[in-house]
Amino acid sequence: MWKEYYHAPGMYDFDYSLRRLSMDPLIRTNMKERYVDVPVRLENDRAVVRVKAEGDIEKPVFSVMSDHNEEQDVIFEHIRNIFQWDKDLNDIHQFFQQTELSMLFHQYQGTPIVRDFNLYDSLMKVIIHQQLNMKFAYTLSTRFVQTFGEEEDGSWFYPTPEKVASLEYDYLRNLQFSQRKAEYVIDTSRLIVDGELDLQKLSKLPNDEVLKTLGKIRGIGPWTVQNWLLFALGRDDLFPAADIGIQNALKKWWQLDEKPSKKDIEKKSMEWSPFRSYAALTLWRSIEG
DNA sequence: AACCAGGGAAGAT
DNA sequence: ATCTTCCATGGT
Numbered sequence: 001m002w003k004e005y006y007h008a009p010g011m012y013d014f015d016y017s018l019r020r021l022s023m024d025p026l027i028r029t030n031m032k033e034r035y036v037d038v039p040v041r042l043e044n045d046r047a048v049v050r051v052k053a054e055g056d057i058e059k060p061v062f063s064v065m066s067d068h069n070e071e072q073d074v075i076f077e078h079i080r081n082i083f084q085w086d087k088d089l090n091d092i093h094q095f096f097q098q099t100e101l102s103m104l105f106h107q108y109q110g111t112p113i114v115r116d117f118n119l120y121d122s123l124m125k126v127i128i129h130q131q132l133n134m135k136f137a138y139t140l141s142t143r144f145v146q147t148f149g150e151e152e153d154g155s156w157f158y159p160t161p162e163k164v165a166s167l168e169y170d171y172l173r174n175l176q177f178s179q180r181k182a183e184y185v186i187d188t189s190r191l192i193v194d195g196e197l198d199l200q201k202l203s204k205l206p207n208d209e210v211l212k213t214l215g216k217i218r219g220i221g222p223w224t225v226q227n228w229l230l231f232a233l234g235r236d237d238l239f240p241a242a243d244i245g246i247q248n249a250l251k252k253w254w255q256l257d258e259k260p261s262k263k264d265i266e267k268k269s270m271e272w273s274p275f276r277s278y279a280a281l282t283l284w285r286s287i288e289g
Numbered sequence: 290a291a292c293c294a295g296g297g298a299a300g301a302t
Numbered sequence: 303a304t305c306t307t308c309c310a311t312g313g314t
Contacts, residue, residue, distance in 0.1 A: 130295090131295085132294060132295085132311075133293075133294040133295085133311095133312070133313055135312080135313065136294080136311070137294085137295080140311095176310090176311070177310090178309065178310040179309085180298080180309060180310075181309095181310085184297090219296095221297045221298085222296090222297090223296055223297085224297085227295080242295090242296075243296095244293090244294065244296095245295040246295075247295090248295090284295080292313105293312105293313080294312090294313080296309105297308105297309090298307100299308080299309100300307075300308090301304105301305080301306070301307090302303105302306090
């Protein structure tokens with residue numbers, strides 16, 4: 001068992017992040033004790049890591065602990081990247097003070113981008129969640145993981161690309177996937193196993209190159225690429241204009257009768273570049289619960 | 290019952 | 303290039 005502490009440079013609302021993480025039934029969170037258990041895939045091994053809030057929004061301190069004693073540095077580095085503790089959210093807050101979203105950022109301070117735990121898992125989840133209402137979306141992804149993935153210490157690991165590539169479409173249809181969705185999930189996994197798609201390599205490329213590569217794959221459109229860039233890679237400047245949640249939030253924020261058009265959204269959101277992701281997160285947050 | 294859901298492919302202009 | 307229509311289900 002090891003335990004390490006870390007201080008973030010600016011404000012950081014970890015309790016909000018926990019609330020978001022707790023929306024996913026596959027992720028074990030505890031709001032009262034303020035921790036989340038993060039499943040970590042290693043080279044040929046797995047670890048479950050507990051990340052716990054020890055401070056508050058103004059003075060964020062975190063503890064990271066695990067009883068997996070090998071590759072401790074790799075694990076800690078991975079956790080730091082997921083939660084992006086080194087990004088100074090005071091700078092983001094400062095930036096939005098000169099925009100029309102200043103009030104919103106004042107109300108919801110220190111909203112971080114918490115990345116999905118794994119590049120491949122994230123892509124599968126985004127494909128599965130396309131167009132579905134949140135409740136059914138989580139039902140589907142939970143069934144998918146609990147049927148084909150693996151559990152360890154109460155935490156669920158997504159199935160590997162190899163495992164998913166070996167499935168028949170009917171296995172997913174039985175879980176109430178549509179035929180299309182079953183094809184998207186399995187075929188994309190097969191591309192990865194065959195070496196035709198390398199997510200690690202993609203993660204080092206600029207957004208437009210990722211869009212060019214991922215967008216060619218059947219079942220992956222602009223919304224899915226944008227969400228993957230935002231949540232898997234944690235990129236700062238994504239604004240999913242096609243997203244219903246974003247549209248609803250802007251409708252409310254701009255006091256419109258109808259949802260604003262994709263084009264209007266894209267144009268206006270340019271004022272929030274290069275930190276559009278934070279605008280998106282904060283807008284989502286403004287219409288939650 | 291009708292319409293929507295944190296879309297995308299395929300077909301039609 | 304841009305616009306419809308269809309895909310499949312569960313939720314409200």
